[in-house]
Amino acid sequence: MTALPKYSELPRLDDVGSHHAWDVFGPGDELGTLNLLDAEAVRHATGLVRTGERVGISLPLDQPDPPLFRREPFQHTVKRIGSMWDDRLDSFFPQCSTQWDGFRHHRVRQHGFYGGVLDDPAPGNPRLSIHHWARAGILGRGVLLDVAAHLPGVDPLSEHSITPDDLRAVASAQGTEIRPGDILCLRTGWLAAYRALEPEGKAAIAAEKAGLSSAGLAADESTAELLWDWHIAAVSADNPAVEVTPGDAAVGSLHRRLLGLLGIPLGELFDFDELATRLAAESRSEFLFVSVPLAVPGGLGSPGNAVAVL
Template sequence: MSVPRYGDLPVIEALGLPHAWDVWGREDNLGTLNHLTSARVAAAAAEIATGQRFALSLPSDLIDPPLFGRKPMTRDVFAGSRNEWDERFDSVYPQAASQWDGLLHVRAREHGFWTGYTGDPPDAGGRLGIEHWSHGITGRGVLLDIDALRRARDDWDPLTPEIVTAADLREAAAVQGVEVRAGDILCLRYGWGAAYRGLDAAGRIAMADTPTFAGLEGSAEVAEQLWNWNIAAVAADNPAIERAPGDPAVGSLHRRLLPLLGFALGELFDLDDLAAACRADGRWSFFLVGVPHRVPGSVASAANAVALR
């Protein structure tokens, strides 16, 4: 089907922001994952050339203390019988580590979630829960190494609120010689994961108290670029895809992308080893598989993602 360009989308006048609620119909539960057609997924399998496999999820206990006021996960391992062991997890926050943000995560104020749904998540009755994505966020992945691009150009620090613009995205693709295609899963490496691993205990506590990091600008220009690429999802190695703190005068990229444009968003992805492999042979595309959990009505899921080259 033909998808309208960003500039042709209708605007919610009270917000001054465009929405795509009628592109796939008001009962849609997939958002931009509609771009993952069977033909595109089948074609993406050709990206597997060497058989290399990369886990894209961070260790579950790496982010410590957890960000955004979440509690640490606890794990109890106990004997189920004389010869069997079992375990129980408590305080499990799907968004505390590598994750997919679902379409019930952010709403556009009183105008609603994706497609204009205005109820609260507990009352959604099957609408917009992340279980609709559990068949797989699967297709051609493309990695843009923003960290490498910006370090070659200026004093880049992924632990400061540096902005990444739409022009940066285009430049990174051009420098790397990779084409972003319709249906792609775009992965953005800011270098946040490596920088976080380098923090001492005091630095990690400070990050949890006041999360500060580089990321995409929350602008209409960035939303336009992502939408017009017709990509299926965006994932990044930082905690929010966009920078924090953001600029209220520019606006929230989450609000533009999730409730209004229906984007699948991945956060806190572990992209360092994958980037090193891509850099070694100059091939920045791969086959990506992410499987959100099948919990009805869930607002988010652990990433459960791997890349195959």
């Protein structure tokens, strides 16, 4: 991990205006920066466990309600088979709740997906499928940056860019060191603010045709540069897109920069509220992060299925 190149040293796609890491982890790579979660990183992360208490950091699959981004609510039915009962889910969007975006989720224009893969996604297509992440899971040192606690003037339900300087300032205020291989967890306060809304307010957010507004990471290249140079394994947040929404087309997409160009997984709508309270009470910001995506061959994303172990 110490030998990884800096962002400025990576090859650059001038027409996109960003660097890429397609050759860093070798040809045919399926994991991107999840490669940093090797056995040594996991062994170290398990040493962070003090009490063994677990905090769920995934939302129920029927939340948010109504679903965001024009997704449909799934239909849950049960069926009796003799003395047993089975579940069935129809119209189920793996991205409807707490979820990981896979590398097929966002294309880099004519250059393709992560690694320069050009073919379109298809059911069962194993290349860049989410099932590769499920084989070993996403386990490592989770680090929570509580942006909401340290930038209290920000309305998380409005379009506001959290800059690299903001992230550095929060880390400094918490006394938190970001280390290679960390799973960076950002609490913007969006989920707490959303929960406080009446049903009418939640419905209005889901129906927003111009794109819902939320505070999130600035989408420009400086954010991509910081996250790569920190050499994190993944980034997750409590908001709907990790990056600011609806965003500015002239600035570009952080999804494209992180997923498509750098191979950094994005986790959205993670529930960090209780975790933030527990960590603050113990004056700590690190914990064992455990998440196992669904092993769906050809999958573009997956529910988070995540817990924090304290």
